[in-house]
Each structure stands twice: as structure tokens, then as C-alpha cells.
Amino acid sequence: MPPSLRLLPLLALAFVPLASATPGKVDPRIDQLLDQLGKVRAIHAVQLSPDGQRLAWVVDTDGKPKIQVAHADGSDAHGLAMGNASCRQEEIAWAPDSRHLAFLTDCGGKPGDMDVYAADAGGQAAPRRLADLHGYAHDLAWSADGRALGFLYVEGATRRASAVAAAKPQVGEVGIDGLEIQRVATLPAAGGTPTLVTPAATYVYEFSWSPDARQLAYVGAPAPGDNNWWIARLYAQDARAGATPRVLVDPVHETGPLHRMQLALPRWSPDGKRLVFVGGLMSDQGATGGDLYAVPAAGGATVDLTPGIRVTPSWFAWTSPRTLLVSQVSNGQSQLADYAVDNHRATQQRVRFTLPASVGDGSASMGMSLSADHSRIAFVQSSYAAAPEVHAGPFGGSAPRAVTAINAALKPSWGKAESVEWDHDGRHVQGWLLYPAQYDATRRYPMIVSVHGGPASAVIPRWPGVGYGSVPFSELGYFVFMPNPRGSFGQGEAYVQANRKDFGYGDLSDILAGIDAIEKKLPVDDKRLGLTGWSYGGFMSMFVPTQTQRFHAVVAGAGISNWQSYYGENLIDQWMIPYFGASVYDDPAVYAKSSAIDFIKRVKTPTLIVVGDRDAECPAPQSFEYWHALRAQGVPTSLVVYPNEGHHFVDPGHQRDVLQRALEWFAKYLPAS
Numbered sequence: 001m002p003p004s005l006r007l008l009p010l011l012a013l014a015f016v017p018l019a020s021a022t023p024g025k026v027d028p029r030i031d032q033l034l035d036q037l038g039k040v041r042a043i044h045a046v047q048l049s050p051d052g053q054r055l056a057w058v059v060d061t062d063g064k065p066k067i068q069v070a071h072a073d074g075s076d077a078h079g080l081a082m083g084n085a086s087c088r089q090e091e092i093a094w095a096p097d098s099r100h101l102a103f104l105t106d107c108g109g110k111p112g113d114m115d116v117y118a119a120d121a122g123g124q125a126a127p128r129r130l131a132d133l134h135g136y137a138h139d140l141a142w143s144a145d146g147r148a149l150g151f152l153y154v155e156g157a158t159r160r161a162s163a164v165a166a167a168k169p170q171v172g173e174v175g176i177d178g179l180e181i182q183r184v185a186t187l188p189a190a191g192g193t194p195t196l197v198t199p200a201a202t203y204v205y206e207f208s209w210s211p212d213a214r215q216l217a218y219v220g221a222p223a224p225g226d227n228n229w230w231i232a233r234l235y236a237q238d239a240r241a242g243a244t245p246r247v248l249v250d251p252v253h254e255t256g257p258l259h260r261m262q263l264a265l266p267r268w269s270p271d272g273k274r275l276v277f278v279g280g281l282m283s284d285q286g287a288t289g290g291d292l293y294a295v296p297a298a299g300g301a302t303v304d305l306t307p308g309i310r311v312t313p314s315w316f317a318w319t320s321p322r323t324l325l326v327s328q329v330s331n332g333q334s335q336l337a338d339y340a341v342d343n344h345r346a347t348q349q350r351v352r353f354t355l356p357a358s359v360g361d362g363s364a365s366m367g368m369s370l371s372a373d374h375s376r377i378a379f380v381q382s383s384y385a386a387a388p389e390v391h392a393g394p395f396g397g398s399a400p401r402a403v404t405a406i407n408a409a410l411k412p413s414w415g416k417a418e419s420v421e422w423d424h425d426g427r428h429v430q431g432w433l434l435y436p437a438q439y440d441a442t443r444r445y446p447m448i449v450s451v452h453g454g455p456a457s458a459v460i461p462r463w464p465g466v467g468y469g470s471v472p473f474s475e476l477g478y479f480v481f482m483p484n485p486r487g488s489f490g491q492g493e494a495y496v497q498a499n500r501k502d503f504g505y506g507d508l509s510d511i512l513a514g515i516d517a518i519e520k521k522l523p524v525d526d527k528r529l530g531l532t533g534w535s536y537g538g539f540m541s542m543f544v545p546t547q548t549q550r551f552h553a554v555v556a557g558a559g560i561s562n563w564q565s566y567y568g569e570n571l572i573d574q575w576m577i578p579y580f581g582a583s584v585y586d587d588p589a590v591y592a593k594s595s596a597i598d599f600i601k602r603v604k605t606p607t608l609i610v611v612g613d614r615d616a617e618c619p620a621p622q623s624f625e626y627w628h629a630l631r632a633q634g635v636p637t638s639l640v641v642y643p644n645e646g647h648h649f650v651d652p653g654h655q656r657d658v659l660q661r662a663l664e665w666f667a668k669y670l671p672a673s
Contacts (some may be wrong), residue, residue, distance in 0.1 A: 030663050033475050034656055036413060037466045041406050043388045044090060045362025048072065048378040051098040052371030054121055055378060057390050058090050058362070059406055065090045067103055069121050072376060072392060074403025080119050081126050082107040088114070093140035093149070095189070096372075102130070102140050102149055116140070116149070116187060116194075130191035136161055137185070139206065139363075143213035143239075146189060150216070150239075152204060153185035153194060163226040163285065163572050166646035167616035179223045184216060186239065197241045205229055205285060206364075210268045215239055215297075217248075217266040217275050226616055229285045230574040234266055234277060236297060248275065248295050249302055257291070257304055257493075260578045264288040265364060270321045273297055276305070276341075278313055280493050281500070283456040283536070283575055288314045288365045289329060289489040289496065292339075292346050305346035311335065312458070312489035312496065314366040319374045323349075327359070327366035329458050329490040332419055332430045334359045334366060336399075353399040356419065357383035358462040359391075370395070382463040384417040384434065384471065407463075414474035415439050417461060420481075424513035425506070427498070428491060431483035431514055432459050434474040436672070446528030446670050447479035447518070449511065449551070453535030455487035455503075456496055467648075467655040468534055468557055468610075468662065476663060477672030479524055485510035501581050503563075503594040504543040512548070527552070530670045531605075532662065534558050535618055535647065539596075542626050545607070546599035553669035554607040555662040558618040558647055561626035562598075563591035571616040600629045606636035608665040610658050612645030636669075 044065055046057040055070045061079075067089040070077035080089065080103075087107035091114075094101055099122045104114040108129050114137060119127040130149070136157035141150050154161050159168060161182045172178060184207050185194040198204050198218060203225035207218035217236045221228035234249035251261050262282040266275050274297050280290020289312040292305040306313065315327040316339075324339040324346060336352040359379045361369040369378040377400060378392035387407030393400030415435030422429055436445050450470035452459050459482040464471040474480045484490055485507040487499035499507050518524055531551040533541045538559025545554060560566050567573055567584040577583060584591045592598050607630055611623040620641055627639035640661060642654045649655050 027476070027664070027667055029476060030660055033413070033472050033663075034466060034660060036410075037464060037472065037659075038656070040387050040410060040463060040465055042465065043380045043390060043404075043406065045092055046369055046378050046380050046390050046392070047092050047094055047361065048369040048371055048376060048392065049094045049098040049121075050096055050372040052373070052376040053098065054094075055390065055392055055403070056092045056094070056101055056121075057380075057404070058092060064088050067092060067101075069101065069119075070403075074390065074392065077404070083126065090114075091138055091140050093142055095142050096144060096146040100189075102142070103127075104137060104140070116151070116191075118191075128191070131187050131194050133194070136182075141207070141209060143209045144211055145213045147213065148189060148239075149187045150207065150209060151185055151187075152182050152207070153196065154180050154182045155196070156180070161225060163229075163617055164647040166612065166614035166644055166650075167226075167571060175224060180225070181223050182225055184218060195241050197239060197243070198237070199245060202235075202245070203228065205232060206264065206266070208267055209239070210297075211270060211272045213239065215272075217268060217297075219263060219266060224571070227572050227574050230262055230572075230578065232263065234263055234275070234295070236275070246299060248297070248299055249277075249293075251279070254302060256302065257307070258293065258302060261290070262578075263293070264290075265315065267316065267318060268297065270318055276316065276318075276324070278316075279304075281456055281497050281578060283454045283579070286365060287454060287457045289456060289458075291493050292316065292324070292326070294341075294343075303344055305341060305344070308492070308494075309348070310492040312492065314489070315364050315368065317368065317370060319370075325352075325368070325370070325374070327368060329366075329460065330354060331421070332432060332458060332460060332484050332490055333357075334460055336368070352395075352397060355381065355383075355399055356417075356461050357381050357386070358460045383461040384414070384432075384463070385412060385461075387463045410463075413437060414471055420514065420518060422514055422517040424510050427486060427495065427510070429483070429485060429510045429514060430490065431481060431485075432461060433482070433518060434471060434480040436477045436479060437475045438477075441523065444523045444525045445477065445479050446530065446672055447481055447515075447524045448473045448530040448532060448666060448670070449481045449483070449515065451511070451531070451533035451537035451540040452482065452484070452488070453533070453537050455499060455507070455536045456489060458484050458489040465655075466652065466659065468658050470532065472659065472663065473666065476667065478530070478666070478670075479518070479522070481515065481518060483511050483514045485514075500579050501590055503579070504540060504547065505594075508540070508544055508547060512550070515550075526550070528670055530554065530666050532557070538618060541607075542596040543594060545603045545605040546596050547602075549604060551605055553666055554605050555665055556607055556609050556623070556626070557658070558611050558615055558623075559609065559626065560618055560622050561596045561629070562622065563595045564588055565625065566619070566622055567591065569619045569621055597625060597629060601633060603630060603633060603635055606665075606669045608661060609637065609639045610642070610661065611640075612642045612647065612649060614644060615647045617647040638665075
């Protein structure tokens with residue numbers, strides 16, 4: 001019987017109200033830590049007006065996202081006069097006139113029913129509704145002439161359009177019934193009824209207007225949208241309903257380095273004659289990274305503009321017909337650099353700044369908000385040392401200062417952070433290390449190794465929230481090691497692709513070498529090593545104990561225990577072929593090679609397993625397989641399934657509960673003192 005069918009009765013038993021984590025004596029520091037983490041106010045987006053005179057940002061206020069509008073230096077910040085203090089406001093976009101701010105809100109309708117509004121930032125009138133929506137919308141973007149507003153729209157949506165959101169129940173004719181198609185919609189600046197302009201059969205993931213506002217470029221694929229981003233094409237078409245799209249790039253049929261890779265962030269050149277985009281091996285939509293590519297807007301050959309670079313571009317903007325501003329991951333840090341670009345090559349000219357911090361404007365991974373003349377910049381910044389704030393100011397050779405004090409009262413209660421670097425197997429490898437709080441060099445400490453998701457992603461310093469993460473372990477007396485092994489962003493595209501057909505082997509070797517390097521310099525007790533991670537990190541948390549007995553406690557979040565059964569259970573199987581080289585039906589051995597289940601009798605490590613019951617990316621049956629196997633071997637284990645959660649947990653109670661359970665699990669099996 002297939003594992004997914006065999007485990008259905010067990011799944012039903014898991015959907016009961018959750019207790020407040022492990023019963024018995026609880027370390028009082030855990031509650032204090034969770035309360036502190038809950039105090040941070042997330043800043044979801046920031047946008048600088050085109051004239052550089054105003055800022056708008058979205059910040060959590062009384063549990064709801066709210067918009068603040070201010071001068072460019074952050075002064076005179078005030079909310080919008082909506083007349084409803086309990087509504088949500090989000091998805092901000094300045095019009096080219098720098099006066100009108102478009103946004104989404106449920107202030108004018110029932111809670112959760114988001115409509116398009118516009119506020120006059122220079123007047124006293126209340127914001128007005130531009131469109132009454134009946135579905136899910138996001139990514140508002142004005143055309144350059146200011147005559148239209150475009151956005152991504154799922155008409156009649158029943159859920160947020162994302163593979164990490166809780167999946168719809170798989171009922172009816174699966175893959176046919178209830179498909180929800182995200183399309184580009186446009187709306188006149190004066191308001192009205194949205195017009196769906198992209199084809200009804202194409203799911204659109206992101207788009208951009210041409211400089212003359214007559215065309216759209218977009219990344220799209222056939223439905224279902226959650227699954228097919230990994231085989232998406234780059235299209236261009238006239239910005240009107242019924243226009244015929246033309247395919248500019250189809251990675252499935254590319255013969256060069258983009259073959260079977262992914263693409264993102266298409267941006268028109270200022271003259272409208274070509275498009276530049278990010279292309280490479282990407283494991284998650286939204287976690288963008290790769291080389292910069294160019295293609296003629298009328299169609300033609302695709303050119304890799306940055307072959308062989310040792311950084312990972314994630315976002316860029318044209319700053320002149322021959323220059324790009326690029327946000328890139330460099331050795332575990334955020335970096336902003338200028339590139340000179342011609343027909344065949346983009347060459348880095350200078351680095352504006354490098355930050356041991358996470359940055360972004362909320363529009364895309366590592367996005368920056370720029371004034372129209374590129375003289376001013378704004379973004380949200382956070383790190384292990386500083387909670388998120390809006391940073392804005394003149395754009396020169398250094399990072400701008402914070403212009404808000406939303407989280408200024410928060411101070412880290414965990415230990416100091418430092419970048420650690422080592423060379424292994426012919427590669428340079430980097431990671432981040434948190435010291436224990438109240439570190440005493442005369443003591444020996446346990447260490448928890450946290451493997452990031454992806455695998456095409458990177459650990460860059462970021463202030464933690466209540467959701468599952470590794471930073472809080474530091475406060476309870478652990479070293480916390482967060483490596484960026486092969487497969488990660490930050491060392492170039494060849495490094496990203498170095499773990500293809502090799503999950504759990506080369507990257508584990510990099511991690512173990514990093515542990516060795518740390519233990520040579522710091523008082524880490526090798527007999528008290530723990531391991532954790534979520535998604536790909538959850539897979540590693542399940543697989544690594546089959547390859548080494550070096551770890552003595554594990555927390556596996558949303559993991560994968562059996563790549564062969566996973567292929568038929570998940571709703572995103574298109575991502576696997578670029579990594580494994582073939583489907584499981586054509587090459588089952590390459591999937592078995594990295595499946596923990598195939599080596600399960602080697603596992604001795606006590607393991608806590610957590611997962612959402614509606615996870616489309618790493619389905620709950622994968623966690624059940626691992627938990628069932630550990631129980632059969634007599635290995636201490638616990639499985640907690642969270643109801644109505646997808647790959648990313650959204651219920652605040654669940655976010656708190658899963659972190660508390662992990663903290664208590666390590667305290668039990670890997671005591672810090």
C-alpha cells in the first residue's frame with residue numbers, strides 16, 4: 001500500500017487541539033523569550049515616492065498591517081484616515097505623480113475582502129476605492145504614464161496564491177476541479193472594473209510594464225500554479241485583453257546554461273528593446289538568485305551576462321541605458337553594487353555597501369525602492385543586532401540610516417554573531433555563528449546546527465520573530481551554527497548547482513568541516529551537538545542521522561524522509577527534475593540515494609518532528625513515515641501535526657507552540673548546563 005494511503009488513519013488522529021508543548025517542568029526563560037520575540041513589529045514593505053519626497057511603509061499595528069505615510073526623512077509619519085481602526089492595509093504603490101498611493105485594504109468591505117484603494121498623500125480627502133475585488137490580489141504596479149494600475153489577481157480565490165500557503169483539500173478530480181488561475185489585471189487610474197489581460201490558461205507569477213506602458217513582460221506557466229513555476233516561460237504581450245503573447249525564453253528548450261533552470265524578475269531596458277532577468281537553479285519561487293540574463297524584447301538568443309561571478313544577484317534595476325543596480329548575496333551578506341552592461345556582458349563596477357543584515361522593500365527578494373532619478377533609496381533592514389526599521393536617504397557610497405524607531409526599544413538577548421569561513425573540497429564556505437548568551441570562555445557549550453531551507457537560499461542575518469528559527473537557542477546557552485554549504489546562494493551559480501544529484505552528501509561534508517573549524521577555535525562540546533532545520537533543512541535533519549552519529553538531538557520541521565514516495569505525494573514535483581536529473585520513474589536510484597528511509601536502521605538520535613497537515617511542499621505523510629520508522633527502531637521520537645497549516649505556519653499560537661516544543665526538546669536531550 002502506498003505510504004500516503006497507509007498513513008491516512010494516523011493523520012486523522014493528529015488533528016486534536018494542541019497542548020502547550022511538552023508537559024512537566026518548563027524552563028521559565030522559554031516563556032520570557034517567546035514573549036520578547038512577540039514584541040517585534042514586522043515591517044512588510046516600504047516605498048519611496050518617485051520624486052523622493054515621501055515615504056510609505058506597512059507595519060504591524062495592533063495585530064494588523066497598517067500604512068504609514070511620512071516625509072522622506074521619516075518625519076511627520078501618520079496613518080491613513082480610513083474610519084475603520086480594525087481593517088488591514090497593505091500592498092503599497094506610488095503613482096508616477098508622487099502624490100497618489102495605491103494600496104489594498106478590507107476597510108470598505110467584510111474582513112479579508114481586499115479591495116484596491118488610492119490615497120491622496122498631499123490632500124485631506126479620505127482614500128477612495130478604485131475597484132471592488134472578488135478574489136486575491138497583490139503586486140500593485142503603476143504603468144509609467146500613470147494611466148493604469150496593474151496587479152496579479154486570482155478571481156474567486158479561496159486561498160493565498162502561494163505554494164507555501166495551506167493547500168486546498170484534494171477532492172474532486174485532482175488537478176482539474178477548482179483550479180485557481182493568477183493573471184495580470186489592469187485598472188484605469190480613475191477606477192472601475194479590472195480587466196484580465198493575460199490568457200485564461202496561463203498562471204502568471206510576476207510581471208513588469210514596458211517603459212511606454214504598451215506592453216507587459218511576465219513569467220508564466222500552465223496551471224496548476226503551485227507546481228509549474230519551475231518550468232515557467234518568459235512572455236511578452238500587448239497590455240490589453242485578448243493580445244497574443246509571444247514566448248521569449250523557454251528554459252525547458254534552452255540549450256545553454258539556462259537549460260531546465262528557472263527565471264525571475266524580468267525588467268525592460270529603458271529603451272524597451274530588451275529584457276534582463278535573473279536565471280539559474282532556484283528551488284523556491286520568491287527566493288530569487290542566479291546569473292543575469294538578457295533577451296531581445298522582439299525575441300532572439302538569450303545571453304548570460306554574468307558567467308562565472310562569485311556572488312548571487314537577487315534583484316536589480318536599470319539606472320541608465322547602460323548601468324544596473326544589483327542587490328546580491330555575497331558570502332552570507334547583503335550587497336548592493338553597480339554593474340556596467342552592454343550587449344554581451346554585465347560587469348561589476350563598484351560596491352555601494354555590504355551589510356551583515358537582511359534588506360528589502362517587500363516587493364521582491366532584496367528589492368530596493370529608488371526615486372525616479374536614483375538619487376535616494378529606501379528599504380527595510382534587520383540583523384541579529386538590530387530589529388527591523390525603515391532605512392532611507394541619499395544614495396551614495398554607504399547605506400542610509402534608519403528613519404524610523406518602530407522597534408528601537410528591542411535589544412538582542414541572545415549572544416553575539418560572527419561570520420565563520422573555511423575552505424573545503426576546493427570551495428570556500430561561509431556560515432553564521434551565534435555565541436551563547438552570557439558567554440564564558442572558560443566553559444564548554446553545546447551547539448545546535450541549523451540547516452536552511454531551499455536548498456537554493458542563504459542564511460543572512462535577520463532579527464527573529466516568534467515563528468520557528470534558530471536564533472532563540474542562543475539565549476538558552478547554545479552556540480548556534482547556521483552554515484551556507486554548497487547549494488546555497490552567495491558564492492556564484494556553480495556553487496548553487498554543486499549539490500545536484502547529491503543531496504545530503506557534499507553539503508553535509510561542508511557542514512561537518514565547518515563544525516570542525518569552529519571546534520578548533522571555540523569551546524564547543526562535540527558530544528553535545530544538535531541538528532535542526534525546516535523544509536530542505538528538515539530533510540537534512542532526517543537524513544544526516546543516517547550518515548553520522550555525531551548529533552545527539554534533532555528537531556525536523558516539514559522534512560522529507562523518502563524522496564521516492566515524496567515524488568508522488570507533493571504538489572510541486574516540477575522542482576525535482578532540475579535537481580535529480582530525471583523523474584523518479586526514470587531514475588529511482590538517484591532518489592533512493594538521498595532517502596533517509598533507505599538507511600533508517602542507522603538512526604539512534606532522539607527526534608522531534610513537526611509539520612502542517614496541509615503542507616503542499618513537504619506533505620505530512622513524509623513526517624509520518626520517519627516517525628513511524630523511528631518508533632519501530634525504538635528511537636525516542638515525537639510527531640506533532642498542526643491543523644490547517646501549510647509550509648509556512650500562520651496561526652500565532654502554532655508559531656509559538658512549535659518553537660516552544662523545539663526549545664524544550666533540546667533542553668531535554670541536549671542540556672546546556
